Amino acid sequence: MAAVKNAPQWVRDLKPASPTGPELLEQERKSSNVNVDQLANFLFTKEAREKKRKILKLLQDDKVFDKSQNYFAGRIDRFETALARAKALQKLAVKHGLDDDEKKIAELLISEPGPYGLHEHMFLVTLRDQGSEEQREKFFKPAQAYKIIGCYAQTELGHGSNVRGLETTATWNSDDKTFTLHSPHLTASKWWIGSLGRTANHAVVMAQLVIDGKGYGPHPFVVQIRDLKTHQALEGVHVGDIGPKFGYNTMDNGYLLFNKVKIPHISMLARFSSVDAKTNKYVRPSSPSLVYGTLTWIRSTIVMQAGSVLARGVTIATRYCAVRRQFQDRDAPEWEKGENQVLNYTMVQIRLLPLLAATFALHFTGKGMQALYEANHKKMAQKTSDSNTTRGTGPEETQSSSDLLADLHATSCGLKSLASSVAAEGLEVCRRACGGHGYSSFGGIGAWYADYLPTATWEGDNYMLTQQVARYMLKSARSVLQGQEPSNDTTAVLSWYHKRQDQGAAFDILGKDEDIVSAFAWRSAYLTFEALKHREEQKRTWNSLLVDFYRLSKAHSQYMVVKNFHETIATNNNLDPETLSLLHKLFRLYALHTLETESAEFFTSAAATVRQIQLARSKAVMTLMEEIRPHAVRLVDSWDFPDWQLDSSLGRYDGKVYEDMFYRANDLNPLNRVDIDPYPDSATLFRKNESDGLKSKL
Amino acid sequence: MPDFTDRLKPAAPDGTTVLAQERGQSDVPVDELAKHLLSNDDFLGRQERMLRIVEKDPLFNKTKQFNLSRPDRFKLGLARGKKLRRYSDQYGWDAKDHEMAVYLCDDVTPYMVHYAMFITTVREQANDEQRAYWSPKIDAMEVIGCYAQTELGHGSNVRGLECQAFWDPKAKEFIIHSPTLTASKWWNGTMGRTANHAIVMAQLMLPKEGSPGEYTSRGPHTFVVQIRDMKTHKPLDGIAVGDIGPKYGYAPMDNGYMLFDRHRVPHSAMLSRYSRVDPNTSEYTKPANPAVVYGSLTYVRATIIMHARLIIARAVTIAVRYTCVRRQFQDRDSKDAKAPELCVLDYPTVQIRILPLLATAFALHYTGEAMQSLYWNTREEINQGNFGRLAVLHAQSSGLKSLCTELAANSIETCRRAMGGHGFGGPSGFIQLNNDYLSKPTVEGDNWMITQQTASFLIKRMQAAVDRKGKPQDEIEGHCRQYLDEKNGYKPSQLRVFDRDEDIVEAFRRRSRDQTYRAHVARNEQKQSWNSLLIQLRRVSHSESQSILVQNFYNALQQKDSAVSSTLHAHLRTLFRLFAFYTMDSEARDFSRAKAVSDDDLDKIPAKIQELMAQVRPHAVRLVDSWKIPDFLLDSALGRYDGKVYEDLFNRAHRLNPLNEITFNPYYKEEEIVKGSGENIDSILAKL
Numbered sequence A: 001m002a003a004v005k006n007a008p009q010w011v012r013d014l015k016p017a018s019p020t021g022p023e024l025l026e027q028e029r030k031s032s033n034v035n036v037d038q039l040a041n042f043l044f045t046k047e048a049r050e051k052k053r054k055i056l057k058l059l060q061d062d063k064v065f066d067k068s069q070n071y072f073a074g075r076i077d078r079f080e081t082a083l084a085r086a087k088a089l090q091k092l093a094v095k096h097g098l099d100d101d102e103k104k105i106a107e108l109l110i111s112e113p114g115p116y117g118l119h120e121h122m123f124l125v126t127l128r129d130q131g132s133e134e135q136r137e138k139f140f141k142p143a144q145a146y147k148i149i150g151c152y153a154q155t156e157l158g159h160g161s162n163v164r165g166l167e168t169t170a171t172w173n174s175d176d177k178t179f180t181l182h183s184p185h186l187t188a189s190k191w192w193i194g195s196l197g198r199t200a201n202h203a204v205v206m207a208q209l210v211i212d213g214k215g216y217g218p219h220p221f222v223v224q225i226r227d228l229k230t231h232q233a234l235e236g237v238h239v240g241d242i243g244p245k246f247g248y249n250t251m252d253n254g255y256l257l258f259n260k261v262k263i264p265h266i267s268m269l270a271r272f273s274s275v276d277a278k279t280n281k282y283v284r285p286s287s288p289s290l291v292y293g294t295l296t297w298i299r300s301t302i303v304m305q306a307g308s309v310l311a312r313g314v315t316i317a318t319r320y321c322a323v324r325r326q327f328q329d330r331d332a333p334e335w336e337k338g339e340n341q342v343l344n345y346t347m348v349q350i351r352l353l354p355l356l357a358a359t360f361a362l363h364f365t366g367k368g369m370q371a372l373y374e375a376n377h378k379k380m381a382q383k384t385s386d387s388n389t390t391r392g393t394g395p396e397e398t399q400s401s402s403d404l405l406a407d408l409h410a411t412s413c414g415l416k417s418l419a420s421s422v423a424a425e426g427l428e429v430c431r432r433a434c435g436g437h438g439y440s441s442f443g444g445i446g447a448w449y450a451d452y453l454p455t456a457t458w459e460g461d462n463y464m465l466t467q468q469v470a471r472y473m474l475k476s477a478r479s480v481l482q483g484q485e486p487s488n489d490t491t492a493v494l495s496w497y498h499k500r501q502d503q504g505a506a507f508d509i510l511g512k513d514e515d516i517v518s519a520f521a522w523r524s525a526y527l528t529f530e531a532l533k534h535r536e537e538q539k540r541t542w543n544s545l546l547v548d549f550y551r552l553s554k555a556h557s558q559y560m561v562v563k564n565f566h567e568t569i570a571t572n573n574n575l576d577p578e579t580l581s582l583l584h585k586l587f588r589l590y591a592l593h594t595l596e597t598e599s600a601e602f603f604t605s606a607a608a609t610v611r612q613i614q615l616a617r618s619k620a621v622m623t624l625m626e627e628i629r630p631h632a633v634r635l636v637d638s639w640d641f642p643d644w645q646l647d648s649s650l651g652r653y654d655g656k657v658y659e660d661m662f663y664r665a666n667d668l669n670p671l672n673r674v675d676i677d678p679y680p681d682s683a684t685l686f687r688k689n690e691s692d693g694l695k696s697k698l
Numbered sequence B: 001m002p003d004f005t006d007r008l009k010p011a012a013p014d015g016t017t018v019l020a021q022e023r024g025q026s027d028v029p030v031d032e033l034a035k036h037l038l039s040n041d042d043f044l045g046r047q048e049r050m051l052r053i054v055e056k057d058p059l060f061n062k063t064k065q066f067n068l069s070r071p072d073r074f075k076l077g078l079a080r081g082k083k084l085r086r087y088s089d090q091y092g093w094d095a096k097d098h099e100m101a102v103y104l105c106d107d108v109t110p111y112m113v114h115y116a117m118f119i120t121t122v123r124e125q126a127n128d129e130q131r132a133y134w135s136p137k138i139d140a141m142e143v144i145g146c147y148a149q150t151e152l153g154h155g156s157n158v159r160g161l162e163c164q165a166f167w168d169p170k171a172k173e174f175i176i177h178s179p180t181l182t183a184s185k186w187w188n189g190t191m192g193r194t195a196n197h198a199i200v201m202a203q204l205m206l207p208k209e210g211s212p213g214e215y216t217s218r219g220p221h222t223f224v225v226q227i228r229d230m231k232t233h234k235p236l237d238g239i240a241v242g243d244i245g246p247k248y249g250y251a252p253m254d255n256g257y258m259l260f261d262r263h264r265v266p267h268s269a270m271l272s273r274y275s276r277v278d279p280n281t282s283e284y285t286k287p288a289n290p291a292v293v294y295g296s297l298t299y300v301r302a303t304i305i306m307h308a309r310l311i312i313a314r315a316v317t318i319a320v321r322y323t324c325v326r327r328q329f330q331d332r333d334s335k336d337a338k339a340p341e342l343c344v345l346d347y348p349t350v351q352i353r354i355l356p357l358l359a360t361a362f363a364l365h366y367t368g369e370a371m372q373s374l375y376w377n378t379r380e381e382i383n384q385g386n387f388g389r390l391a392v393l394h395a396q397s398s399g400l401k402s403l404c405t406e407l408a409a410n411s412i413e414t415c416r417r418a419m420g421g422h423g424f425g426g427p428s429g430f431i432q433l434n435n436d437y438l439s440k441p442t443v444e445g446d447n448w449m450i451t452q453q454t455a456s457f458l459i460k461r462m463q464a465a466v467d468r469k470g471k472p473q474d475e476i477e478g479h480c481r482q483y484l485d486e487k488n489g490y491k492p493s494q495l496r497v498f499d500r501d502e503d504i505v506e507a508f509r510r511r512s513r514d515q516t517y518r519a520h521v522a523r524n525e526q527k528q529s530w531n532s533l534l535i536q537l538r539r540v541s542h543s544e545s546q547s548i549l550v551q552n553f554y555n556a557l558q559q560k561d562s563a564v565s566s567t568l569h570a571h572l573r574t575l576f577r578l579f580a581f582y583t584m585d586s587e588a589r590d591f592s593r594a595k596a597v598s599d600d601d602l603d604k605i606p607a608k609i610q611e612l613m614a615q616v617r618p619h620a621v622r623l624v625d626s627w628k629i630p631d632f633l634l635d636s637a638l639g640r641y642d643g644k645v646y647e648d649l650f651n652r653a654h655r656l657n658p659l660n661e662i663t664f665n666p667y668y669k670e671e672e673i674v675k676g677s678g679e680n681i682d683s684i685l686a687k688l
């Protein structure tokens, strides 16, 4: 923040009323002994944090990344700037040899989706993973060098979730060995495709493969869509940007239509399935399960990111609510004059502190998923290359790591759904907790929230995904009923419940951490067997059970989050005892607050008694909040967000909330540079700067 | 430019056919219902008249405004504000007409606070002489005003404002002063660029007799202050004023900041209907009964609720129409492989997000209406200083404001997400709606904070009931006494909520009284600190508000003399029950604890809700049609009356999107950004 310039001296002399933000935050940091550095290293590793500092420096030194006008510009200017930044970042990456990880860090610091986003994260990956050797040479290499810039075009105007219902066709022409891409209806138009609208010159297009009048389902094709010189759309291709959105306005999500466009045989990505050009026959996919692996990995990233996405809002709101003071405490003695920090009001705490706990919960869960995935993936890859024998006689272990992966795959759907919903909704809670100033763009939460929202929809709509979890849970429950041995955590939980069902639960949720985990497991298992009963005994239709499935998936995912959180801290020895005990409190706060919100299910399943739930609400949660409150600022500090990344007046590390609000309003705000004519009887609007007529822009 | 896309049609069945089918399968009497909901004050007639005028004026074309930068949005807002005002003059509109036009154009104008808070405050707080002076100037819009209460450091806590007004008995002037940066006025609409006058809230500082240089504060008072020159429109000397910058929404509004450097204003600046400083003796007269404002505040809150119902209706209109047109997947249990895909509104996970909200719009309607008619019916009494029922309603209205704006704000987002990817797009009609409406949970009393007022009132009534002195002072105390009398004899099985609607009402009331009683015990008997109870107090307030919503909905259905046909009545009753059970389910344990509903019954509610949703489902389109929200207001490709969802989405992307007029250079090795324009990285730097 620079000093205020654009104002008379008496304004520049003004200070905020005391105690000031910096004083308050200093006091906050003094009153807690959380070892911020240690906790931050535990969350991210020291190396990652150092990398972040290094890259931050690079970005801050380049003026194109300056954020000060971001909140003011219109869509077109924002997009142009985003393109300039994308180019500059790629140059930096080449110049300094940044690897993929480092580029991702840079993107997080810049914090706006850029027009190269889908090229980097979907196009390149798809070419690498689904292209044949020859195709990699032809497409992947030039794409890496940014000669080819691409996107991933699956979703259409009429279909998103139901990929099998896509309408774009790719018809095989046996005479000249080409495919014809065609959009038979308006609803076949590709839609929402990131980087497509204005940037890409190629696309991976998902289209229904048709050979000799017969459909083979959706397959990926690499298609050039724009001229490499003029950047104009090719003949028969119709492409553009879909217009402004809730967020993501620095990205050119696009539409795309084909009018009988011919593409060569090599266009169909052929690693897994292909059309034999000689025989004109379809060659079946080899192992489709590899693809599931990638999806599981992507979802685990979403879960882990959800933690830090949310942490950003929690950091801003917590710091601001520690600086913001409003009213005296109603019960305060007469002589205690000062106003109360709003973070002291339990009404504010109940919104922020459980979310603070959730940031850790999600982060640890994502980490846990990734560890499990990597371990078992390696094992499986090892085993399949070791023994080229057929399955069946294979060692027990092969079986179990694949079962574990299947488990992880199914449950990752539920966790993606839960985590991204918690993060999205949590951000809005944080914004509202900031009162009026939360509504200002300078608060820094609103735009961040708007950009995050699509995560609830893509990679599987959050409601839709829960059906996959339910399907898997029902299958697992059936196997337990058939007496099969448990082969992973889900079946273990289900069979444990099944055996204990008649003994009852009796968990000491207020006394023992392990028992909290058990109570969550119990409720999930209960809902699973209930759903199974509805489906199998009562023969209810699938559709009529969707709401039950949704609840089941949520319950099971919450169980996994609680379990991962618990395991992370139960086995930890990298943290000093005080910090660790604070994490235990956060664990309990997360778990008991969740339990209390979902109390009806805990009660109905008999995982907890009415009395326990009552005590959790009125005593345990309140006490935990009181214990965590003094450490709130240091806990958010350990998320280690540079101010440059937050770009928020309210969330500044130094607490200069009011100075920064004023500086941005007064000095950075272009509206204050125009003089207006306010009177309705005069047609003049801006007294200066009248030339750019408004009509032409409408 | 014509191209091959002009010939393309959406895949069958197209939206128009689908919606026609939906409308064909339902017997909801759309026009009757519309009249039932919207005939007060000739709402429908006015809507139609105003629509005809604004719809054909290109200045109010909404499709491209979302692309504009903040200064351009403001400029557009100002142009629209001026235009509407000129229409008012031209067609002789009254205030209601103008309001309707603004509502249809769906964009705040920079004049908003002038019309609302500024005019009202002068009317209510100026004495006769002041009124006579200001009113003609205000009406002619020579004086354009704003309302400057909130400061950078204080909003909710008005007593904590820092801006000061020192009385100078010699000069007979007030000196307005901002001692700190946090004393800067902040957030005040219309002030940033537009207003030339402001109502300024400042601590009235009177000289202490006998100790020169010392002052006593008399608390916040209102002053009318000229802030900009009437010719040049530049800020007056000693005043720094400007716009506070972009926000989550409200782009065309110039919310402002303002600081004073010992700025002098005449004695007449202080609005003196209720309190005044004698210019000769410097004597201070206290305000009379502050309860005078009850009436208008209650009215304002009723308006907020009536507005909230329209917000929900609008969100639900779009969501219902789109989820009928949208098809995705075949029915899993269907044997027919060729069957068309299901429309997504047939999935219960979609229904559960949208249909209870449809019922909520009705619930809010009846309560808003009840509050308004109570206000009109008791105006005479109010003028005579007799509050009675209105005092109760006033206390309850804080809680209602909190709950209803919360419901409306959340409904927007719930509906938007229920629509999948297209909900995120500009053409969904949800973006500006979300951005603008989300200020409501904070303004006019922060939603969390003000629940304390309702709870505090209720706890006092419960205490009075416990003390039991003489006759109950009001209805609430009466209910509290009844609760205390019956408390020990409750059996949850007493109430048969599935069979008798009046038992639903009773269950909600019992649960609310139970919440109040528990809070009373915690505060008054166990002496727990206020702060430790805040979360519980919010529940107390929400329980009461939910009880009021259910009660008023129920009452409306009982009205014997009403002209509602039996067909319509049956639909309304289904919606009533859906709203009540949905609300009950989300608060189930409260009802159990209050012994208002048995655990067995509570376990059955989810199935009941699903059954009720199945009953509403075939009528959903006609039910939303009945709210008569014009396409012009919806401004949504997804929610169009005619169902041409995909055609409109494509039209907006392809033909109405300025970004598509530009060809960019995508290669990172080249500095050029826009092809052939000379626009490159350096020229972008100049804008940063």
Ligand SMILES: Cc1cc2nc3c(=O)[nH]c(=O)nc-3n(C[C@H](O)[C@H](O)[C@H](O)COP(=O)(O)OP(=O)(O)OC[C@H]3O[C@@H](n4cnc5c(N)ncnc54)[C@H](O)[C@@H]3O)c2cc1C
Pocket (backbone or CB within 6 Å): A118, A152, A153, A154, A155, A158, A159, A160, A161, A162, A191, A192, A193, A194, A248, A253, A454, A457, A458, A459, A460, A461, A463, A464, A546, B326, B328, B329, B344, B347, B349, B350, B417, B418, B419, B420, B421, B422, B424
């Ligand atoms: C910002 C953004 C960027 C995107 N980028 C890309 C991209 O680069 N490439 C790309 O290919 N796509 C992209 N997408 C598209 C995205 O993947 C889809 O929007 C997403 O898959 C959801 O599909 P949909 O929009 O068709 O939702 P729909 O399926 O139409 O969902 C509508 C509603 O119906 C419900 N529903 C649907 N089916 C069922 C069912 N069987 N049972 C119960 N309920 C159901 C859903 O829960 C939802 O409430 C992007 C989307 C956004 C918003």
Ligand SMILES: Cc1cc2nc3c(=O)[nH]c(=O)nc-3n(C[C@H](O)[C@H](O)[C@H](O)COP(=O)(O)OP(=O)(O)OC[C@H]3O[C@@H](n4cnc5c(N)ncnc54)[C@H](O)[C@@H]3O)c2cc1C
Pocket (backbone or CB within 6 Å): A324, A326, A327, A342, A345, A347, A348, A432, A433, A434, A435, A436, A437, A439, B113, B147, B148, B149, B150, B153, B154, B155, B156, B157, B186, B187, B188, B189, B250, B255, B439, B442, B443, B444, B445, B446, B447, B448, B449, B534
């Ligand atoms: C779009 C917009 C337009 C506005 N227009 C105007 C205008 O024209 N004129 C004008 O004067 N003002 C205006 N305002 C200001 C508005 O009235 C205030 O923002 C509002 O009153 C909330 O106050 P605050 O911002 O101080 O919130 P705060 O009180 O600072 O709230 C911060 C947090 O603390 C909590 N909190 C505060 N006190 C307590 C307590 N005692 N107990 C428990 N929790 C507490 C709140 O719940 C909230 O979560 C506008 C605001 C907005 C967003």
